[in-house]
Amino acid sequence: MTDTDRTPETDGGTETSTDGGTETEASGADLAPETDATTPVPIADPELSADAVERVESLLEEGRLADGPEVRAFEDEFAAYCGTDEAVATSNGTTALHAALEAVGLEDGDAVITSPFSFVASANAIRVAGGKPVFADIDPETYTLDPTEVERVLAERDDIAGILPVHLYGLPADMPALCDLADEHDLFVVEDACQAHGAKIDGRRVGAFGDAACFSFYPTKNMTTGEGGIVVTDREDVAERAASYVNHGRDASGTGGYDHVDLGHNFRMTSIEAAIGRAQLERLPAFNRARRENAQFYDERLADLPLETPTEPTGSRHVYHQYTVRTDDRDVLEASLDERDVGTGIYYDTPIHRQPAYETVSTAAARLPQAERAAEEVLSLPVHPGLSERDRRTVVRAVRDHFTSQ
Numbered sequence: 001m002t003d004t005d006r007t008p009e010t011d012g013g014t015e016t017s018t019d020g021g022t023e024t025e026a027s028g029a030d031l032a033p034e035t036d037a038t039t040p041v042p043i044a045d046p047e048l049s050a051d052a053v054e055r056v057e058s059l060l061e062e063g064r065l066a067d068g069p070e071v072r073a074f075e076d077e078f079a080a081y082c083g084t085d086e087a088v089a090t091s092n093g094t095t096a097l098h099a100a101l102e103a104v105g106l107e108d109g110d111a112v113i114t115s116p117f118s119f120v121a122s123a124n125a126i127r128v129a130g131g132k133p134v135f136a137d138i139d140p141e142t143y144t145l146d147p148t149e150v151e152r153v154l155a156e157r158d159d160i161a162g163i164l165p166v167h168l169y170g171l172p173a174d175m176p177a178l179c180d181l182a183d184e185h186d187l188f189v190v191e192d193a194c195q196a197h198g199a200k201i202d203g204r205r206v207g208a209f210g211d212a213a214c215f216s217f218y219p220t221k222n223m224t225t226g227e228g229g230i231v232v233t234d235r236e237d238v239a240e241r242a243a244s245y246v247n248h249g250r251d252a253s254g255t256g257g258y259d260h261v262d263l264g265h266n267f268r269m270t271s272i273e274a275a276i277g278r279a280q281l282e283r284l285p286a287f288n289r290a291r292r293e294n295a296q297f298y299d300e301r302l303a304d305l306p307l308e309t310p311t312e313p314t315g316s317r318h319v320y321h322q323y324t325v326r327t328d329d330r331d332v333l334e335a336s337l338d339e340r341d342v343g344t345g346i347y348y349d350t351p352i353h354r355q356p357a358y359e360t361v362s363t364a365a366a367r368l369p370q371a372e373r374a375a376e377e378v379l380s381l382p383v384h385p386g387l388s389e390r391d392r393r394t395v396v397r398a399v400r401d402h403f404t405s406q
């Protein structure tokens with residue numbers, strides 16, 4: 001495993017939930033041993049359509065490589081998908097978070113509450129933007145920020161400027177409760193939606209809750225642009241500042257030539273990436289449906305085993321960037337699936353506050369027991385839309401064999 005949450009991702013906007021196919025037995029009796037030992041089931045399998053290739057070819061022929069109209073079109077389409085007014089494309093999810101934090105007005109030294117159980121980019125973005133991450137513990141069932149823990153931090157400190165919740169594994173954090181706390185304490189909210197393209201709460205897509213939200217389009221995500229990211233927001237001022245920041249602080253009107261009204265960076269997306277993104281966005285609804293179908297397939301067939309399968313709170317629509325199970329037998333299960341040619345991932349085996357790079361930052365290590373326990377117990381199974389019927393049966397068979405051979 002070379003990377004953190006690097007698993008395939010796709011999701012769909014036309015959200016039908018699935019009926020999970022035709023089989024419903026939980027016993028695994030329908031899982032005839034179809035395993036082909038020569039065909040491992042990968043944890044991720046990014047896929048580009050012929051359409052994406054054609055779009056890229058035509059841009060290459062026209063010599064349109066860097067920023068341009070293709071990027072503006074992708075921004076408009078992605079904002080429409082999220083139900084937000086504005087979007088600013090970026091070079092990756094980390095730079096999207098950095099630009100969003102600058103755009104909502106993060107000042108040097110401002111403290112921002114975030115999750116210790118995420119890819120390190122969530123907290124790194126706060127630091128590189130000049131802020132100070134403050135960790136609050138997670139809910140052990142959803143793996144996302146626990147609003148009660150956030151409230152506890154808010155009661156203890158008076159230097160908090162914002163909250164950066166993470167929609168981990170494709171499941172939305174409890175945005176209604178977190179936004180209420182933000183309103184009460186006059187804080188900004190930047191959603192880290194890097195793993196949750198198309199996830200919803202009560203019919204509203206993630207990205208449309210905070211002052212801004214950020215997505216990653218890394219190849220393993222629910223949709224990809226290669227590398228890439230985007231900030232979405234309903235706030236025109238935030239969009240203007242983000243657009244300026246990603247372009248060296250240029251006058252966001254686009255008429256300023258080399259007038260740099262603010263400090264900024266080059267976090268721009270390329271036209272090639274945007275072209276891939278436009279083709280992928282069209283397929284996101286089908287990708288997410290397939291992920292949900294795969295998840296339901298596993299839910300039904302693993303329910304009787306001594307492991308916890310993912311939860312989907314009432315009103316939430318999970319898009320299964322990861323299908324993450326939990327067991328205190330995690331390392332043994334991981335080795336056993338590896339032997340059976342089933343790829344798995346551990347996202348994440350070291351909580352951020354325990355990372356060496358956070359030694360001087362973490363202040364509340366002793367009070368994050370849920371994040372620490374999750375880091376020892378989670379294991380993600382292949383759930384990407386490229387799984388065949390045989391693949392997912394192979395996964396179920398391998399997990400069941402592990403437990404029955406104990």
Ligand SMILES: Cc1ncc(COP(=O)(O)O)c(C=O)c1O
Nearest residue numbers: 005092093094119121194216218
């Ligand atoms: C939760 C989370 N935040 C931020 C990022 C950063 O995105 P990127 O890798 O595109 O910079 C990722 C991607 O891995 C992520 O999973």
